[in-house]
Amino acid sequence: MLQYEYHNLLASKQMRSNLPKEKLLECVDQVNNAHHEIMAERNADLLGFYDLPDCSTEHIDKFIANLNPDFDTMLVLGIGGSALGNKALYSALKTEAELPRKLFVYDNVDPVLLYEILAQINLKKTLVNVITKSGTTAETMAGYMIVADIIKHKFPQDFQKRMIITTDKEKGFLRQVINKEGYPGFIVPDNVGGRFSVLSDVGLLSSAFTGIDIKTLLKGAKDMREKCLNPDIGENPAYLNGLIHFLYYRQGKNISVMMPYSNSLYDLADWYRQLWAESLGKRKDIKGRDVFAGQTPVKALGTTDQHSQVQLYTEGPNDKVFTFLTVEHFKHDYTIPNLYPDREEVNYLGGKKLSELLNAERFATEIALSKAMRPNGNIVFPQIDEYHLGQFIMLYEIQTVFTGKLLNINPLDQPGVEAGKIATYALMNKKNYDQVRAEIEQYKIDRGLT
Amino acid sequence: MLQYEYHNLLASKQMRSNLPKEKLLECVDQVNNAHHEIMAERNADLLGFYDLPDCSTEHIDKFIANLNPDFDTMLVLGIGGSALGNKALYSALKTEAELPRKLFVYDNVDPVLLYEILAQINLKKTLVNVITKSGTTAETMAGYMIVADIIKHKFPQDFQKRMIITTDKEKGFLRQVINKEGYPGFIVPDNVGGRFSVLSDVGLLSSAFTGIDIKTLLKGAKDMREKCLNPDIGENPAYLNGLIHFLYYRQGKNISVMMPYSNSLYDLADWYRQLWAESLGKRKDIKGRDVFAGQTPVKALGTTDQHSQVQLYTEGPNDKVFTFLTVEHFKHDYTIPNLYPDREEVNYLGGKKLSELLNAERFATEIALSKAMRPNGNIVFPQIDEYHLGQFIMLYEIQTVFTGKLLNINPLDQPGVEAGKIATYALMNKKNYDQVRAEIEQYKIDRGLT
Numbered sequence: 001m002l003q004y005e006y007h008n009l010l011a012s013k014q015m016r017s018n019l020p021k022e023k024l025l026e027c028v029d030q031v032n033n034a035h036h037e038i039m040a041e042r043n044a045d046l047l048g049f050y051d052l053p054d055c056s057t058e059h060i061d062k063f064i065a066n067l068n069p070d071f072d073t074m075l076v077l078g079i080g081g082s083a084l085g086n087k088a089l090y091s092a093l094k095t096e097a098e099l100p101r102k103l104f105v106y107d108n109v110d111p112v113l114l115y116e117i118l119a120q121i122n123l124k125k126t127l128v129n130v131i132t133k134s135g136t137t138a139e140t141m142a143g144y145m146i147v148a149d150i151i152k153h154k155f156p157q158d159f160q161k162r163m164i165i166t167t168d169k170e171k172g173f174l175r176q177v178i179n180k181e182g183y184p185g186f187i188v189p190d191n192v193g194g195r196f197s198v199l200s201d202v203g204l205l206s207s208a209f210t211g212i213d214i215k216t217l218l219k220g221a222k223d224m225r226e227k228c229l230n231p232d233i234g235e236n237p238a239y240l241n242g243l244i245h246f247l248y249y250r251q252g253k254n255i256s257v258m259m260p261y262s263n264s265l266y267d268l269a270d271w272y273r274q275l276w277a278e279s280l281g282k283r284k285d286i287k288g289r290d291v292f293a294g295q296t297p298v299k300a301l302g303t304t305d306q307h308s309q310v311q312l313y314t315e316g317p318n319d320k321v322f323t324f325l326t327v328e329h330f331k332h333d334y335t336i337p338n339l340y341p342d343r344e345e346v347n348y349l350g351g352k353k354l355s356e357l358l359n360a361e362r363f364a365t366e367i368a369l370s371k372a373m374r375p376n377g378n379i380v381f382p383q384i385d386e387y388h389l390g391q392f393i394m395l396y397e398i399q400t401v402f403t404g405k406l407l408n409i410n411p412l413d414q415p416g417v418e419a420g421k422i423a424t425y426a427l428m429n430k431k432n433y434d435q436v437r438a439e440i441e442q443y444k445i446d447r448g449l450t
Numbered sequence: 451m452l453q454y455e456y457h458n459l460l461a462s463k464q465m466r467s468n469l470p471k472e473k474l475l476e477c478v479d480q481v482n483n484a485h486h487e488i489m490a491e492r493n494a495d496l497l498g499f500y501d502l503p504d505c506s507t508e509h510i511d512k513f514i515a516n517l518n519p520d521f522d523t524m525l526v527l528g529i530g531g532s533a534l535g536n537k538a539l540y541s542a543l544k545t546e547a548e549l550p551r552k553l554f555v556y557d558n559v560d561p562v563l564l565y566e567i568l569a570q571i572n573l574k575k576t577l578v579n580v581i582t583k584s585g586t587t588a589e590t591m592a593g594y595m596i597v598a599d600i601i602k603h604k605f606p607q608d609f610q611k612r613m614i615i616t617t618d619k620e621k622g623f624l625r626q627v628i629n630k631e632g633y634p635g636f637i638v639p640d641n642v643g644g645r646f647s648v649l650s651d652v653g654l655l656s657s658a659f660t661g662i663d664i665k666t667l668l669k670g671a672k673d674m675r676e677k678c679l680n681p682d683i684g685e686n687p688a689y690l691n692g693l694i695h696f697l698y699y700r701q702g703k704n705i706s707v708m709m710p711y712s713n714s715l716y717d718l719a720d721w722y723r724q725l726w727a728e729s730l731g732k733r734k735d736i737k738g739r740d741v742f743a744g745q746t747p748v749k750a751l752g753t754t755d756q757h758s759q760v761q762l763y764t765e766g767p768n769d770k771v772f773t774f775l776t777v778e779h780f781k782h783d784y785t786i787p788n789l790y791p792d793r794e795e796v797n798y799l800g801g802k803k804l805s806e807l808l809n810a811e812r813f814a815t816e817i818a819l820s821k822a823m824r825p826n827g828n829i830v831f832p833q834i835d836e837y838h839l840g841q842f843i844m845l846y847e848i849q850t851v852f853t854g855k856l857l858n859i860n861p862l863d864q865p866g867v868e869a870g871k872i873a874t875y876a877l878m879n880k881k882n883y884d885q886v887r888a889e890i891e892q893y894k895i896d897r898g899l900t
Contacts, residue, residue, distance in 0.1 A: 007897050014896060080757025095562050108754045109811070111804040112545050113713040115782040136795045139753055142786050142807055145799065149787040173795040194757075254769055255705065255746055263563040274758035281762025294766030296705055298748055303589055304558045306870055307530025307644075308724035312731025315866035316744030319704055332565040336592050337599040345586045345623040348880035349595065354561040357592055357878065361559070364873030367893060371869060416765035419821060420756055423814035428807065430798035443817060446464060447457050 001223070002391050003380040004237040008370050009244050009321070017318075017373045019247055024233065027243055034405035035231040035239070038398075046412070048191035049397050052199040053222035053390075057214055060201065063184065064208050068161065071127045074209045075117065076105045077143040078131035078202075080278075081194025082166075083107035084271040085203040086131075089217070089389060090210055091267040096331045096384040099211040106147075109139045114146070123154060127209065128163040131202055133188040135172025138424060144174075166201050193412050195274050196397055199390070213386045220390025228398045238398035241323075241377065245399075246406040248321045248375060249295045256295045257313070260325035261302035261362040264384055268325070269299035272396055279400045279411040286408055293407050295321075303361045310365060314372040322369060322376035326362055329383045330355050451673070452841050453830040454687040458820050459694050459771070467768075467823045469697055474683065477693060484855035485681040485689070488848075496862070498641035499847050502649040503672035503840075507664055510651065513634065514658050518611065521577045524659045525567065526555045527593040528581035528652075530728075531644025532616075533557035534721040535653040536581075539667070539839060540660055541717040546781045546834040549661040556597075559589045564596070573604060577659065578613040581652055583638040585622025588874060594624075616651050643862050645724050646847050649840070663836045670840025678848045688848035691773075691827065695849075696856040698771045698825060699745045706745045707763070710775035711752035711812040714834055718775070719749035722846055729850045729861040736858055743857050745771075753811045760815060764822040772819060772826035776812055779833045780805050 011018040041047050076086050083105050090103040104117050128147055132140040152159045166186040167174040178185035186201040188194075197203065199221055204214045228238040245256060256276060258269040281294030300309050302324070313320065336357070338350025349357065369376045379395075381388045404411025426436035444450045461468040491497050526536050533555050540553040554567050578597055582590040602609045616636040617624040628635035636651040638644075647653065649671055654664045678688040695706060706726060708719040731744030750759050752774070763770065786807070788800025799807065819826045829845075831838045854861025876886035894900045 012896065014893070079754060083754075084758065095566055108713060108751070109804050109808045110711075110713045110753075111780050111783045111808070114784060114804065116545055137757075138799065138807065138811075139757075141796045142799050142804060145786050145789045145796065146784050146804070149789060173790075173793060254767055261560075263558060263560045270758075277759050277762035277766075281766035283765035292765065292767050294762045296748065296762060296766070296769070298746065301558070303560075304529060304533075306867065307587075307589075308534065308720075309727050310870060311864045311866040312727035312744045312746065313866075314869065315733035315742065316727075316731035316746070317704055317742050319746070330561050333561045334564060334596050336595050339595045339599060340623075343623060344881055346591045346595065348875065348878050349588065349592050352878060354559050354564065354592060354596070357588065357874075358559045358561070360877040361588075361870070361874050364870045364877055367873045367890065368866075368869035370893075372866075414761045416761040416763075416818075416822075417756065419764065419818035420760060420811070420814045423817045424807075424811050425798065427810040427814055428798050428802060431794055440817065443464070443820075446462065 001227075002388055002395065003378075004241065005378040005380065006240060006244065008366065009375045009377045014370055015373055015375070018375050019244060023247060024240075024243060027247070030406060031233055031239060031243060032231055034402055037405050038401060045191055047401065048189050049196035049199065050225060052189075052192065053218040053225060053394070055200070057204060057208070057218070059186075060204055060208050060214065063205075067127070067209075070125055071101070071209075073102045073104065073121050073126040074129055074206050075121060075126050075147070076103065076107075076129045076131060076206055077140050077147060078105070078129075079107045079137060079139045080274060081197050082131035082133070082137075082140065082188075082202055084195075084267070084274050085198025085393070086206045088267040088271040089198070089203060089207050089212060092264045092384050092389055093212055093386070094210070096264060097212065097386070098331075101210045103206055103210050106143050107139075109142050114143070123151065126162070129166060129206055130163065130174065131166040131188070132174060133168055133172075133194055133197075135167045135174035138421070138428075164205070166205065195278055198271070198393060216386040217390040220387040221394040222390075224391040224394040225398070228395065238395050239402050242399040242403040242406065244375075244377070245295065245321055246403050253319050253321050253375075254295055255298055255320040257298045257300055257320050257322045258325065259300040259302050259305065259322060261358055262325065262327045262330075262384065263301065265325050265327070265381075266299065266301050268389075268392065273297040273299055275396055275400050278414050279404055280407060280409065281416070282407075282409040283416065284409070286410055291407075291409065293409050302365065303358060306361065306365060310368070313374065314368050318374060320374065322374060324362055324366065324376065324378040326359065326378055326380045327355075327384055328359075328380060331383075451677075452838055452845065453828075454691065455828040455830065456690060456694065458816065458826045458828075464820055465823055465825070468825050469694065473697060474690075474693060477697070480856060481683055481689060481693060482681055484852055487855050488851060495641055497851065498639050499646035499649065500675060502639075502642065503668040503675060503844070505650070507654060507658070507668070510654055510658050510664065513655075517577070517659075520575055521551070523552045523554065523571050523576040524579055524656050525571060525576050525597070526553065526557075526579045526581060526656055527590050527597060528555070528579075529557045529587060529589045530724060531647050532581035532583070532587075532590065532638075532652055534645075534717070534724050535648025535843070536656045538717040538721040539648070539653060539657050539662060542714045542834050542839055543662055543836070544660070546714060547662065547836070551660045553656055553660050556593050557589075559592050564593070573601065576612070579616060579656055580613065580624065581616040581638070582624060583618055583622075583644055583647075585617045585624035588871070588878075614655070616655065645728055648721070648843055666836040667840040670837040671844040672840075674841040674844040675848070678845065688845050689852050691845075692849040692853040692856065694825075694827070695745065695771055696853050703769050703771050703825075704745055705748055705770040707748045707750055707770050707772045708775065709750040709752050709755065709772060711808055712775065712777045712780075712834065713751065715775050715777070715831075716749065716751050718839075718842065723747040723749055725846055725850050728864050729854055730857060730859065731866070732857075732859040733866065734859070736860055741857075741859065743859050752815065753808060756811065756815060760818070763824065764818050768824060770824065772824060774812055774816065774826065774828040776809065776828055776830045777805075777834055778809075778830060781833075
């Protein structure tokens with residue numbers, strides 16, 4: 001199992017200003033209420049992500065087994081929850097699990113990024129996977145139309161075998177495309193929001209394609225879920241870490257830093273960024289009152305950001321909660337040769353492994369933060385593999401929903417994304433947006449742009 | 451020139467809660483004092499980065515011209531200020547300027563990252579560039595000893611021609627290595643701190659190697675410097691943006707988000723992260739009083755993070771100042787084909803360019819943030835090229851030092867990095883750290899680790 005080290009998140013001899021344990025125990029009613037709400041919503045089938053580890057993956061296994069073996073690359077067209085989990089799993093495992101197939105993700109409408117991706121892949125050997133729950137996401141549809149057009153022209157005989165679409169099982173424009181044009185279709189489940197969907201077809205298909213063992217991934221998620229069904233915070237790391245973050249947030253620590261000491265896990269911090277920001281960043285509480293809630297997630301990378309952010313982290317405002325991600329064993333390692341045995345400046349490094357230095361620096365940064373009274377926790381991966389990644393995903397999904405309950409907000413919606421979407425539609429001259437267009441014209445005048 | 455759009459950073463009809471212009475004008479004395487301090491320090495040769503655009507690059511031109519043309523890749527071993535600028539310039543220009551040579555940067559001690567880099571490069575065609583001002587940075591020296599050992603074994607005849615070292619001009623262990631082992635040496639100037647050093651040999655050599663036009667880069671920096679020598683904030687974007695960020699920070703906005711709408715510029719936001727965090731994140735003011743200053747820089751990517759962070763940005767706490775980076779013209783672009791002319795869900799995209807959608811979404815996000823009363827500025831690159839990147843670098847370097855003056859802290863040091871370095875030395879059994887080791891043993895006991 002992942003180890004969750006929370007010693008430095010609570011008050012101790014060294015860190016007197018941290019949360020006292022008693023403070024946590026006082027929250028027992030809040031914790032129980034949140035737990036009961038979550039269980040009730042799960043029973044009402046509103047929290048589908050809990051049950052994804054129990055779903056059959058037979059349809060994915062079959063699809064992958066029957067795939068033309070010439071395909072060695074997948075190109076995902078998706079954004080947000082339709083991209084970040086895919087990237088996180090692939091980055092974590094591509095070297096650690098020596099994945100046999102490649103993944104590219106186009107999760108923007110930047111033309112240069114598309115150019116770079118198309119220059120790197122061989123379209124002949126590439127399976128395109130369009131992922132959007134609504135089937136109308138502007139960014140994804142733009143990429144889809146460009147790439148589908150290229151594929152149809154290049155492979156008029158069998159273009160339907162070169163693209164798959166993952167979308168709502170009944171609704172939406174892309175489901176109609178699946179039915180009319182004959183692409184294989186996969187499903188974004190109804191009761192699973194985008195940012196909670198990585199263990200559904202959304203993340204599993206690209207993972208299975210690249211060679212990730214999705215059964216073990218789901219097993220990890222399942223084992224963590226079982227652990228996190230316990231309402232006792234002493235036994236439930238998701239609830240405990242959620243409660244700790246909630247209490248620090250209430251104390252004014254409005255920033256949550258996730259700092260993996262592993263380049264492979266850096267994209268996992270990006271997945272976390274969406275989960276935490278989009279779930280908890282809410283103007284209204286569940287009663288409709290203005291609360292403007294939300295802790296800002298920040299990703300940092302060890303050791304790299306020791307030479308960029310740690311000065312601020314130790315000496316700047318005490319406005320952050322830190323979470324290290326530590327890896328005990330790496331698949332590849334290097335011993336530092338003792339090139340200058342007589343030189344004290346460097347000979348202490350000789351004979352040590354890179355991973356040893358990496359983890360010593362992690363521990364040194366923990367000590368430095370603790371000396372500066374900055375609360376810091378640590379999640380330890382014995383190694384980077386499917387089982388522990390599955391655990392991590394479920395841990396944070398449950399923690400996020402639980403923290404949303406403590407904040408009295410709805411962790412499942414994202415009403416604040418609408419305003420930008422509507423303005424985009426108006427600016428792109430979509431039909432029926434005349435009034436918004438008029439407002440934007442006025443905005444431009446006020447802003448001095450016309 | 452870069453355009454600096456600050457309309458949405460100040461109070462206006464739409465954004466009544468923003469800083470009123472009068473507030474800025476009240477700071478005229480503070481601004482003048484800061485300006486005079488900066489000018490005095492520049493005259494005392496303490497702010498070397500101001501003068502880097504005037505330095506000759508002849509030694510670099512000559513070195514590159516005489517280089518074995520077989521080299522097609524550079525591997526930089528460096529971290530923090532010895533890596534982030536190099537990466538930022540390369541990422542920005544590799545596609546936009548169709549750079550003929552490749553750059554890899556190993557800026558960590560993660561063994562898997564090193565494995566991945568070594569698997570991708572052909573060492574025979576790779577020039578290694580070790581960059582560290584002190585010549586003793588643990589991370590860089592670890593990488594140096596591993597890579598130097600490989601090169602010496604693989605190319606015993608001419609290994610000295612396959613590595614260069616950029617370090618202090620006289621001091622430090624690596625300067626002795628240069629002198630003894632015969633590697634070409636380059637210089638990190640005395641009076642330029644790591645995070646301000648990208649326009650010295652530190653960033654120029656790797657840039658020139660990959661094919662970046664460093665003269666135009668410096669010309670851009672010089673032109674921006676001239677603009678930013680003016681103490682009138684109305685004419686000086688570095689001072690104006692610095693003052694605005696300072697005042698918002700004082701109002702409690704402890705987060706500064708830089709959000710490029712361009713994947714190519716994403717690494718530039720990382721360069722900014724170090725500059726802003728390490729320069730301004732300070733416990734003590736210049737009189738030695740505890741102030742715990744510093745605004746946390748956050749990087750975000752448009753449009754990608756609209757589906758991850760913008761929910762929080764528009765609805766969460768109003769604790770951020772935003773800076774968009776906008777690109778007007780991209781080197782490569784795509785027209786979205788109108789695959790479904792009868793379908794309203796997508797036909798509004800047909801015939802539009804990707805860059806048009808990208809910039810419409812940027813503008814839409816600006817509108818959404820403004821509606822939610824979130825202060826946001828915009829820096830417009832007419833295109834991504836050397837001239838405008840040089841401007842950007844100088845703009846932010848001056849802005850950072852100026853903001854440090856307003857905060858009454860020293861923007862040039864980084865005392866908070868020491869604690870972690872010392873603990874690392876102790877953990878790695880470096881000589882003369884026995885007392886620290888004893889303290890760490892006690893820490894381990896208290897933390898429950900032994």
